[in-house]
Amino acid sequence: MKKTISCLRCGKREGFRKSHEKIKYKDDVLYLCVDCAQIAYKMKDAVIDMDSTLADELARDFVSLPEKPSKVLLSWFDEYKTRIGYPPPTNPKEAP
DSSP: OOOOOBOTTTOOBOOTTOOEEEEEETTEEEEEEHHHHHHHHHHHHHHHTTOHHHHHHHHHHHHOOSSOOOHHHHHHHHHHHHHHTSSOOSSGGGOO
8 A cells, every 4th residue: 555645844645646855854754745845946046046035935935834834844944945055145246
């Protein structure tokens, strides 16, 4: 019997023709649905483009959920933000 996978952020279950992003984090495996993973990718793009307004908005969107996000998700997200260089520099001269 196949195990049902659900998104750690929003709870959407994997179904027919729906896939989830598999993320290895420390000793855990996290799953994000396509929509939730897209928020993280868009945030990374905003950081690269030095669009701090959009990056801040997407960061708030990622953690603003009807239910309190899990500690594992928040821990992964904090590490992800550090890895992508969030917050982006507000002055282009500060960019590496």
